[in-house]
Amino acid sequence: xxxxxxxxxxxxxxxxxxxxxxxxxxxxxxxxxxxxxxxxxxxxxxxxxxxxxxxxxxxxxxxxxxxxxxxxxxxxxxxxxxxxxxxxxxxxxxxxxxxxx
Amino acid sequence: xxxxxxxxxxxxxxxxxxxxxxxxxxxxxxxxxxxxxxxxxxxxxxxxxxxxxxxxxxxxxxxxxxxxxxxxxxxxxxxxxxxxxxxxxxxxxxxxxxxxxxxxxxxxxxxxxxxxxxxxxxxxxxxxxxxxxxxxxxxxxxxxxxxxxxxxxxxxxxxxxxxxxxxxxxxxxxx
Numbered sequence: 111x112x113x114x115x116x117x118x119x120x121x122x123x124x125x126x127x128x129x130x131x132x133x134x135x136x137x138x139x140x141x142x143x144x145x146x147x148x149x150x151x152x153x154x155x156x157x158x159x160x161x162x163x164x165x166x167x168x169x170x171x172x173x174x175x176x177x178x179x180x181x182x183x184x185x186x187x188x189x190x191x192x193x194x195x196x197x198x199x200x201x202x203x204x205x206x207x208x209x210x211x
Numbered sequence: 212x213x214x215x216x217x218x219x220x221x222x223x224x225x226x227x228x229x230x231x232x233x234x235x236x237x238x239x240x241x242x243x244x245x246x247x248x249x250x251x252x253x254x255x256x257x258x259x260x261x262x263x264x265x266x267x268x269x270x271x272x273x274x275x276x277x278x279x280x281x282x283x284x285x286x287x288x289x290x291x292x293x294x295x296x297x298x299x300x301x302x303x304x305x306x307x308x309x310x311x312x313x314x315x316x317x318x319x320x321x322x323x324x325x326x327x328x329x330x331x332x333x334x335x336x337x338x339x340x341x342x343x344x345x346x347x348x349x350x351x352x353x354x355x356x357x358x359x360x361x362x363x364x365x366x367x368x369x370x371x372x373x374x375x376x377x378x379x380x381x382x383x384x385x386x
Binding site: 111112115116117120123124127128130131134137139140142143144146147150153154157158161162167168170171173174175177178179180181182183184185186188189190191192193195196197201 | 214219222225229230232233238241242245249252255256259260263267268271272275276279280282283284286287288334347350354355359362369372374377378380381383384
């Protein structure tokens with residue numbers, strides 16, 4: 111039961127959920143939740159492929175770097191969101207249409 | 212047997228959490244359900260023997276990213292607005308039945324095509340026998356400072372840049 115295809119299916123489900131969140135929601139923080147889901151699906155794919163094809167640890171390292179980059183992205187993205195909220199007092203994505211207020 | 216049970220629990224947690232992130236109307240609930248989904252991913256890592264990856268997933272996501280998201284939700288005024296049925300009334304032409312029917316059919320056709328193309332490749336790796344458990348921490352540490360030392364250093368610089376950048380961007384306005 112623990113096979114590559116089941117892992118790929120779970121990863122596909124996570125990816126579709128992330129894309130759906132990014133398309134359907136209008137809140138910037140909710141869209142960042144979708145980005146986290148997509149990054150996790152990619153990292154899960156790396157780990158599954160490196161386990162079931164050649165059992166070395168390159169995919170683990172790639173997943174580790176993906177986790178690091180996701181943490182950095184979350185920090186900077188949320189800082190930008192908070193700054194945007196200080197200026198515009200909303201976090202609706204349709205209000206982010208100007209470069210200079 | 213134990214591994215199958217853990218696999219099913221983790222997969223169910225993962226998929227249910229992801230679906231909850233999509234369908235929950237409250238943003239705080241979405242954050243907590245994202246945490247459930249990330250716990251599921253950590254369990255999936257543990258099933259295939261990636262213990263260090265599972266531990267760092269738990270530490271970084273549960274201890275860092277989701278807490279940061281919750282703080283950002285609370286700092287930006289909670290989920291008072293924009294939390295209606297995933298904002299779908301705001302998009303014209305996205306709430307009708309015809310759209311959903313077309314989307315369902317196209318998802319079926321595309322997924323069957325992709326699965327048909329990938330069937331041979333996926334069937335050749337379906338053996339699920341796991342090797343005896345051995346810790347991967349030592350090997351990952353060795354690989355990090357020998358083969359991948361450049362990426363390691365670059366990620367440290369990236370983290371420093373993210374730290375400084377986040378502190379600079381989010382500082383309070385001076386009038």
